[in-house]
Amino acid sequence: MIPKKQLVASVLIAGGIVIGLSELSLSESTGINILIVNKGEVKIKKENWKAFQKASTGSLLRPNDYLQMGSNASAFLLCSNTERWQPTAGKQFRVSEGCPRGTASRPRKVARGQTRGQNALTPYIISPRNTELLSDRPLLKWNPVKGATRYQVQLEGGGLDWQTETKETQVLYGGQEPLKSGVKYLLTVTTDKGVSSRQEVGANLMFGLMATEKAKVVEEEATSLKKQGLSPEVETLSLAYLYEGNNLKAEAIALLQPLSQQKSQNRVVYSLLGDLLLQTGLNQQAQQAYQQALALAQKSGDQEGEAEAQSGLGEASFGLGKKEEALSWLKKAQASYAVLGDESQVKLLAQRIEEIQKRLKNS
Secondary structure (H helix, E strand, O other), X not given: OOOHHHOOEEEEEOXXXXXXXXXXXXXXXXXXXXXXXXXXXXXEEOOOOOOOEEOOOOOEEOOOOEEEEOXXXXXXXXXXXXXXXXXXXXXXXXXXXXXXXXXXXXXXXXXXXXXXXXXXXXXXXXXOOOEEEOXXXXXXXXXXXXXXXXXXXXXXXXXXXXXXXXXXXXXXXXXXXXXXXXXXXXXXXXXXXXOEHHHOOOOOOOEEEOOHHHHHHHHHHHHHHHOOOOOHHHHHHHHHHHHHHOOOHHHHHHHHHHHHHOOOOOHHHHHHHHHHHHHOOOHHHHHHHHHXXXXXXXXXXXXXXXXXXXXXXXXXXXXXXXXXXXXXXXHHHHHHHXXXXXXHHHHHHHHHHHHHHHHHHHO
16 A cells, blocks of 8 residues: 555644645644634734734734734634634734744635637547546536437447447446546547537547555545544535545536635635646636636735635636637736735736736747
8 A cells, every 4th residue: 555655635623734845654644724704803914924914714824924813813723733723813823823834825726828718619628637536436517509309429448449329418428338537548539410529629538547555645634634623614525635636626616616606705616626626627617617706705805815716817818729828817816916025926926927828929
């Protein structure tokens, strides 16, 4: 069995969640500290910010960041050392006073490639795409095409050539042999009119099954997490982070979409969902998620959430070939990060803007 310290990502539990990216075991990890706001005004100042900003539940903090509690505020930090710290109302703290570790961070993964975008007239693949899977008999899903009455489904890879036909827009893989780890699979769907999912250009549609031993470790961590008595939304978010960190994008998306459909008021749900959809090349769906994240961030005065959503909208627009729109969003994100005083993000966005401007000039 693969030791837990070989996992790329870990979720640590202490009556709550701490997201961390590390090559250490659960007991050794120096993962992220997550802020949960119960009531009142709570502000944070990250190490590279110039001033305190309003915090939201799900804010990720490092030891050198600062926390400012309002006089009637109630909040707690879920620390990467598996402890829960509840700072006193009406005071200011350095995060290291309660959470001495937390040096790692979740890298925000956003797509940089350009695709044609999904055409509603094609049965483009919804899931799985550009992901690993836990199930060796996955549910296969695609876009419903108006006027289509039947779909021809083909799954290929590693010598497999499984085919079936259905009236539905999803089907459970029913081949004689289960999928195997170490194999890259490609799902193709064709309508009864001859329109194929392969008409989608530029996207990585390959997927595979996670190695058995690694999957066992992930499932053990997920089982442990579910025993912590978390609220349904926090449990779902923590599982989604665990799956994302292990390249189980399809699993994470499947968890978050019901929260989106239930109109969750946590902008982190939509930010993470947008990132995952962007990573899988579903740019139009990512746009919708980021727009919801942006609206919630603006409503609550979450400047960091606003910047992240604007950045995501820029990359989603670029993925759809809308370079001018992408530039507009990225410039807004740059301005939002400038308000925070996050010069590193300002510089990164300046480089990205320059790159797109060059492409626009040469197109």
